[in-house]
Amino acid sequence: MLTYALRRLLIAIPTLLFISLVIFALLELAPGDPLASQPLTIPPDVREKMRAALGLDQPAWWRYLLWLKQFFWTEPLHVLDGLLGTSLSDPTQRIISWQFRSPAMDVIWARLPQTLWVVGLAYIVGVLIAVPIGIVSAYRQYSWFDQIGTFVSMIGFSVPTFFTGVVLIIVFAVNLHWFPSVYDTTLRVTDAASFWKQVKQMVMPVFVLALYNASQISRFMRASMLDNLGQDYVRTARAKGMSEKVVVLKHVLRNSLIPVVTVIALGIPTIFGGAIITEQVFKVNGLGQLLITAIYANDLPMVQTLTFIFAILTVAFNLLADILYGVLDPRIRYD
C-alpha cells in the first residue's frame, strides 16, 4: 500500500509538470494581447518598455521556467516567511497578477474563504441529504419514495445550475423578497443580525449547488446499496436473526459506502473550480469568478496560477480517492 502510494505520488509530479506546460502552451498560443486594453496613443517605445516590465520581451521557455521557479520556490518561501517572520524570499519576484498589480497568490487567498464557505457548505449539505435518500431509495426499491427520489435526482442533474439559480432568484428574490439576489462579500459577521443576513444570502447558492451534488451522489448511493442488498452475506445476517436495522445500517451501509466515499473524494476539487457558473449567477466573488475575470482581462499569470492550482487539487484528490479505496476495502490489493 505504501509503495503504491509512493509510486503514484512520484507519477503525479511529471503529470503536474506536463499539465502546467499544457496550460502555458495554450496561453502562449493564444492571440490575445495583455496590452490591448491600453490606449492606442501610447508611443511604441513606451509600449515596448511596458511589455518588458511585464516580462513579455523574454522568450517563452524562459518565462515558463521563471513561472515554475516562482510557483514552486518563491511562493512556498513566502508562505514560510509569513509563518516564521523570516525574509527568505525577499529579493525574488513573486507571481504578479497583471490586472490587480499585486501578487496573484494574495488575491487568491483573499477570494478563497467565499468559495470555501458557499461551495464547501453546499457540498456537505448535498452529501448529508444524498446518503439517507440513497439508503431509503434502495431499501424500498420501486416504492413511491424511490420513484420520487429518482425523479428529483434526475431533475437535479439535468437542469443546469444557471437555470435553477435564475429561477430561484425570480421566485424568492424578485417576487417574494425573502432572500437577496446578490451575495454581499463585504458583509462582516459581528452580531446576530449580521449573522442572520449572512445565512439569508447563503441560502440560495447553497441550495442550488447542494441539489446538484445531492442528485449525483444519491444515485451512486442507491446503486451501491442495491448491489450489496442482494449479496449472500445479507441473507446470512438475516438468517442469524439480526434485526433489519443492524443488517441495513451496519452491514450493508458500511460496504456500500466504500465506492461512494471515493466518488465524494473525487468531487471535492470541483468545490474549488467547478462552481464557476453558480458564483457568476449569484455574484459571489470567489475563485471561479476570479478565473472568469482573469480570462476576460487577459491576465495570463493569474489564469496560469489558478488553473494550475485546480489541476493540483484534481490530481491530489484522484490519488486520495484511489488510496482511500484501498484502505477501506481490504479486498483491493494494489501491489
Next chain:
Amino acid sequence: MTDLPVTDVKAALKPPRNQWLDVWDQFRTHKGALVGLVIFIAIVAAVVIGPFLWRIDPTYVDPNPVNMLKLRNQGPSLARPFGTDQLGRDMLARMMAGGKVSIAVGLTAMALSLFLGTLIGVLAGFFRRLDGPLMSLTDLFLSLPLLPLLLLMVTLFRDSLSQALGVETGIFLLIVTAIAVTSWMHTARIVRGEVLALKEREFVLAARSIGTPSRRLVLRHVLPNVMSPIMVSATLGIANAIITESALSFLGLGFPPDFPTWGRILFDAVDQMQLYPLRVILPGVAISLVVLSVNYIGDGLRDALDPRIRGR
C-alpha cells in the same frame, strides 16, 4: 414427431428474433425512457420543421425605430405566442433557431467525442503496445481541470477562428471541438474494458486463425460487440454537450449575440429577468427538457442493453 400443434409449428417457423428487437421490447417497458423519447423527438421535430411553418426571421429587427420600440418586450399574444425580446425580435422564431444550434452542437460534439473515445479505447484495448501510453493519456486528461480549460480554449481562440472561418462556422467548430476534446475519456475507458474482455473470446481467436487482418478484426468483429456501451455514452454525451454549450453561452463565451442558442437567449434575458421572467424561463425549460429526456433515454437504454435485466 410430426403431430405438433399448429401454433407450435408457427412459433417454430417464426424468424429468429434480432437483438435490437429484444432491446426495443425491453426499452418499451421503461416508462420514463419512452416519455423521454417522445419529448425529445417532439422537440427536435419542432426545431427542425417549425421554421418552415413559422416564417419570421429570428434576427429580424424592424428598421423603423418607432415600430421597433413598439414591438419591444411584448408579452405572449396570438400573433407572437412567446412575445418579443428587447429588440422586438420574435421569441418563438428565436427559440426554434436557438434550439437548432444547441441540438446541432450537442449531436456533433457527441459524435466527435464518441469517435475519439472509441478510437482510443479500441486501440488501447486491442493493441497491447498502445495500452500503456494511451491509458496514461486518458488519465492525464481526466486529471485536467476541464471547465477552466474549456473556458480558456474558447476565449483564447474564438477571435482568430472566427476571422479565419467566418463567425458562425468558426465558433461552431471551436465549441464542438473543445467539448469533444474534454469529454471523450469515459467512453475510452469503458470501450477499452469491453475490448479487453472481447479479445479473449473464441470468435476473435477463430477469426484470427483464418487470417483476418487486425483492421478487419476490429471493424467487423470487435466494434459491433461494443455498440451497447457506446450507445449509452452517446446519450449521456448529448446531455453533457448541450449543458456545456449553454453554460459557455451563459458566461458570454459562446456564440455571438445575433446567433441565437438557448444558452445565449437565456444569457441575454438575465439582465431583465425581474421585468420579463418569461424570456428566462422559456430557454431554460427547453434546455432542461432536452437534457432530462435524453438522460431518461440513456437510463432506459442502459437497462435495455443489459442482458442481465433483459428478458425478465
